[in-house]
Amino acid sequence: MIGFVEIIDAGRFAPAADGTARYAEQLRVPALSVGTYSLPAGAVDDQSPHAEDEVYHVVSGRGSFTSGGRTAEAGPGTTFFVPAGEDHRFHDVTADMTVLVFFAPAYSGRG
Template sequence: MPRFVLPAVEAAATPNEPGRASARIFAHGSFEARWYAPRGTDPQAPHGRDEAYVVVSGRGTFFCAGTCAPFGPADMLWVPAGAEHRFEDFTPDLAVWVIFYGPEGGEG
């Protein structure tokens, strides 16, 4: 039976995949949900697919494609494929859902 509710508390307890900074929680077609909770710094590199973040906890500044903006709980952040992005000056409790979707190169 498929799961329709993916609790954040379970996602937070899921270990990161080897070699990845996030844990894969769910996938269906091109949709992939991951849990990401960086500590200290955010060493991300651009990704090949479009992505969205939903902030569960924490605050800080989000840098994307040369622009910075503040973020907090319940905010959604969108990143086009290939864009340089990262969380900056964030609180130690930062935790986000990461949603990857679409083809390599984005849906542009």
């Protein structure tokens, strides 16, 4: 049985002390992992493609998101799907962002 999962409130989840992006995982089962990604304004998102499909849901903040050669504005309520192996990143972050991240299957590291 899986216990209660706390999704960290955007107001309590802050970037790392050095102002860089930070990821914290809250749930891991073989088929899925869920975490919270924080990007402060002006941050560089240095992701590389993952081996898993991924869904991002922006909880707070503003910026842009590029994946598969397409760029879109990213703000509260925006959701993005990224297939496994596709290059993607947040950029032009103008307000601290908090993003829920869903990996399927569970995140195994950079692919």
